Amino acid sequence: AQSVTQPDIHITVSEGASLELRCNYSYGATPYLFWYVQSPGQGLQLLLKYFSGDTLVQGIKGFEAEFKRSQSSFNLRKPSVHWSDAAEYFCAGSVGSQGNLIFGKGTKLSVKP
Amino acid sequence: DGGITQSPKYLFRKEGQNVTLSCEQNLNHDAMYWYRQDPGQGLRLIYYSQIVNDFQKGDIAEGYSVSREKKESFPLTVTSAQKNPTAFYLCASSPLGMGQPQHFGDGTRLSIL
Numbered sequence: 001a002q003s004v005t006q007p008d009i010h011i012t013v014s015e016g017a018s019l020e021l022r023c024n025y026s027y028g029a030t031p032y033l034f035w036y037v038q039s040p041g042q043g044l045q046l047l048l049k050y051f052s053g054d055t056l057v058q059g060i061k062g063f064e065a066e067f068k069r070s071q072s073s074f075n076l077r078k079p080s081v082h083w084s085d086a087a088e089y090f091c092a093g094s095v096g097s098q099g100n101l102i103f104g105k106g107t108k109l110s111v112k113p
Numbered sequence: 114d115g116g117i118t119q120s121p122k123y124l125f126r127k128e129g130q131n132v133t134l135s136c137e138q139n140l141n142h143d144a145m146y147w148y149r150q151d152p153g154q155g156l157r158l159i160y161y162s163q164i165v166n167d168f169q170k171g172d173i174a175e176g177y178s179v180s181r182e183k184k185e186s187f188p189l190t191v192t193s194a195q196k197n198p199t200a201f202y203l204c205a206s207s208p209l210g211m212g213q214p215q216h217f218g219d220g221t222r223l224s225i226l
Contacts, residue, residue, distance in 0.1 A: 009153070
């Protein structure tokens, strides 16, 4: 079955430290992959997306993600975290023409001053 | 600015009552989606529509109904058959086609009185 897994439910990092959020996918074919961010009580905002080509994808707010086919992973990274990055992050994938997304269960990021 | 508007932001339902959540978009997107979000569960697809007057069930359609009479509008009715309706409901839209990212509204929080 198709699935997207985010192994970490909650991560805490210090402000200014680097960040990596993990995402693994299970699809029959290479999916389109997305990272979204959600602030409390808000909708989801698209950070970045991977379709094909370069395996390192740049997004908004200084985020990047690396697609690794051999590991079925699409991890999100940021070199230096700001307090405003505290939010919940969702990885999602889709295949085929319908475009329906399968979401991971999310990783909540807390930032220590 | 183009976007997705969900209303109301907060909604309360009495036992045995149907309630309708509004979703309007001015992005000229063909596809629209409804998701339910529960803590620690990620987003689960309720219904989606790719064209006016047509829609398909998602993973958790029981107890919900939708209509798509206009391209811009995709209201969701939570019926009395939905025994656990307390959740955060998110509406999204996207262009048709493979790998199109979805754009989200700010959600409606539904609670039981």
